[in-house]
Amino acid sequence: MSAPASASDWLAARPVAHRGLHDAALGVVENTPTAGQVAARAGFAIECDVQLSADGEAVVFHDFTLDRLTTGQGRVDDLSVAELAALSYKGSTDRIVTLDAYLDLIGGRVPLIVEIKSRFDGDLRLTRRTADIVNRRSEPVALMSFDPDVVEALRALAPDRPRGVVAEAAYTHGEWQELSDEQRHELTNFLHIDRSRPDFIAWHVKDLPHTTPALARHFGLPVLTWTVRSPDDREAAARFADQIIFEGFHP
Template sequence: MRAPDWLTRRPVAHRGLHDAARGIIENMPAAAHAAVAGNFAIECDIQLTADGEAMVHHDDKLGRLTAGSGPLLTKTAAELKAVKFKDTAEQIMTLGDLCTLVAGRVPLVVEVKSHFDGDRKLVRRMAEVLSSYSGPVVGMSFDPDQVLALREIMPNLPRGITAQRTYDDSSWTKLTQAQRDSMLYLRHGFSTEPHFVAFWVNQLPAPAPWIARNIFGCPLLAWTVRTADQRERAARYADQMIFEGFVPGT
């Protein structure tokens, strides 16, 4: 299977087309509406709830952008759907809510968030939701095991790996050295068989995504593009960008 052509046709709005200055927060319904209006694909994150639902939210805890506190994994979908984004009237969506809102009008790029514990319930729920969705969609994850789950549970869904050149920054201290090493150089590629790669723009160029793109034909997305320099780097080394903080073409 090849990655779909639409994946690189238009820039991808990171967590929707959000703009805090206008009261539009990442991953909330207004950000999805704005991306649809701009004809941009939507990158979004999903997290697992206590009762096995897929919620559209980047952080694994409440509080940074929302009311409330505590891990999403300890709360039910009903509890989380009642949570509002700060200083807005909007509430957290399920993946099913997002699919209903978008209704196939723009592509979805769904990042499966992981606790790196081998739990595949989130991918199973994603598969259930997407089984009745006919719009363009792909899945991806930083966790190679979740990409493998995408391959095994949804073999007909195009899948990608989200990656970077090194994993020594503070975001990855929760993982063991062995887990971090397993993510290096896309070395899991022969088992996960990704159809595309999403790579940290600040670490491009890099050998592994170059090989994936030029030898194996995997389209390369650059994340997350915010500045003019990053945009130039993405244009030079990748096939498309995942962007935020500006509107391409304006």
């Protein structure tokens, strides 16, 4: 299955700024409105992440907890949108915003690739809310997730949006400790392909070359690769992928 025709001209057409064009040293924090604005002004596509608030809204934020990036503590989904917006980012004047507000800010100037975060627990509330938001809009937006259950659900929830699987070669480090052996086996071997049926793949650059992205490209699925930071990463991406998701430099 190849990407929808509506996405074929833009999905991999330009480099993708990972969590926006951020630079903490300059007070531009990842996934903030400023990082998105800077990327859009530079003409880069934007990758961002969404989490669920306590009141069921999709907010632009990467981590499941607030501690690393903000003056708050604890889980993102323990706080309402209003409570999240009241927090300060460390080293920035930006505030956490909803996906709707972020899309308004970008205004369709560049494509947006939204990663739906998941705890792999079958909870699809964030997926449904994200689909509701993008279905009401006309901007170029793609959706992706590490969780094949999310990608599978998007087939019905947002059928007109390109959907992708974020993936890597192995799921052995600490981030994946909560996965069951069955989940880890399915992800490692891409056994979900018949049900997730992605339109594109976002593959870990450190795991290139690899059979999975090679087969995806063979069958016409675009391969984006993350997170490209070094000359070696760029060389691997140029050989084995169709576009980069980058940070720390300007391509």
